[in-house]
Amino acid sequence: MAVPDYQSLMLPLLQATTDNRIFRYRDLIDILAKQFQLTAEERKELLPSGSQPLFDNRVGWANTYLKKAGLLQSEKRGYVQITALGHEILASKPEMINNAFLRRFESFNQFTGNTPNGKTDNQELVEETIQTPEEQLEGAWTKLNRTLSGDILDKVKQMDPYKFEQLVVDLLLAMGYGGSRQEAGRTVGKSGDGGIDGIINEDRLGLDKIYLQAKRWENTVPIKEIRDFAGALLAQKARKGVFITTSEFSKSAFEFVDNIDRTIVLIDGHRLAEFMIEHSVGVSTKRKFVLKEMDGDYFEN
Numbered sequence: 001m002a003v004p005d006y007q008s009l010m011l012p013l014l015q016a017t018t019d020n021r022i023f024r025y026r027d028l029i030d031i032l033a034k035q036f037q038l039t040a041e042e043r044k045e046l047l048p049s050g051s052q053p054l055f056d057n058r059v060g061w062a063n064t065y066l067k068k069a070g071l072l073q074s075e076k077r078g079y080v081q082i083t084a085l086g087h088e089i090l091a092s093k094p095e096m097i098n099n100a101f102l103r104r105f106e107s108f109n110q111f112t113g114n115t116p117n118g119k120t121d122n123q124e125l126v127e128e129t130i131q132t133p134e135e136q137l138e139g140a141w142t143k144l145n146r147t148l149s150g151d152i153l154d155k156v157k158q159m160d161p162y163k164f165e166q167l168v169v170d171l172l173l174a175m176g177y178g179g180s181r182q183e184a185g186r187t188v189g190k191s192g193d194g195g196i197d198g199i200i201n202e203d204r205l206g207l208d209k210i211y212l213q214a215k216r217w218e219n220t221v222p223i224k225e226i227r228d229f230a231g232a233l234l235a236q237k238a239r240k241g242v243f244i245t246t247s248e249f250s251k252s253a254f255e256f257v258d259n260i261d262r263t264i265v266l267i268d269g270h271r272l273a274e275f276m277i278e279h280s281v282g283v284s285t286k287r288k289f290v291l292k293e294m295d296g297d298y299f300e301n
Helices: 010-015 025-035 040-044 054-068 084-091 106-112 121-128 133-157 161-174 181-187 223-235 251-258 269-278
Strands: 079-082 198-201 209-215 240-245 263-267
Touching: 010 025, 010 054, 010 084, 025 054, 025 079, 054 106, 054 133, 079 084, 133 269, 161 198, 161 209, 161 269, 209 223, 223 240, 223 251, 223 263, 240 269, 251 263, 263 269
Parallel strands: 209 240, 240 263
Antiparallel strands: 198 209
């Protein structure tokens, strides 16, 4: 089944704590995962940023909201226990506990900035969304980056070949390859050996070399180009290559590089734009948001 949203986890989480034991928070995550019969793949599914498993994040927010409403408590870091109010709520046999249900508790309304009898913009958001606040933030980040990626790719496709080669140099340097800018500039686009546009150091000491093919392309790159590049690597007795394009590769191209005894990395236009964003090549920082969390160790004796 799909990973349940965080509001669907509230009642099962509260029910899992009914015997008054002090539970390890990690144990509760495992209990709920088994209850919802999640597969190993579903347990590994990550937030868009890759910073945390999606299910763990949703259990975390269900736990936070129940604590803010006074139904759960954590007197020790990493542990959870039901409160008297939590027992009282379970005794009433609710069919569901969600954000709308929790609005009856003043401490929850103080946390969300709402009032029991009135609606605010924030309260409407709390009731309507099934995403955790972290998912909303990362979702907005993903949408903005997707738009930026498309804009970058449009610009890259308009570059002249020489400027595109310089972009490849800048990106590889930003990623930690190539040694110095001067060394990289002398190699990329200079070799001209059939099927190879350049050679760049894998590390700053030049202990290994990476052979490059960097081509602006509109349509899907023909697999013949990939085969020719692999043949050029073989002729040079080279083991590693990177093929970068502004378009895309076919499925057969990826299958081909997976089945040869050379390591060839294929970077299509979308991945190229994503790398440029990640390593700040051709982009500038417009605004920075820092997401912080409490340092539990600071408050420990």
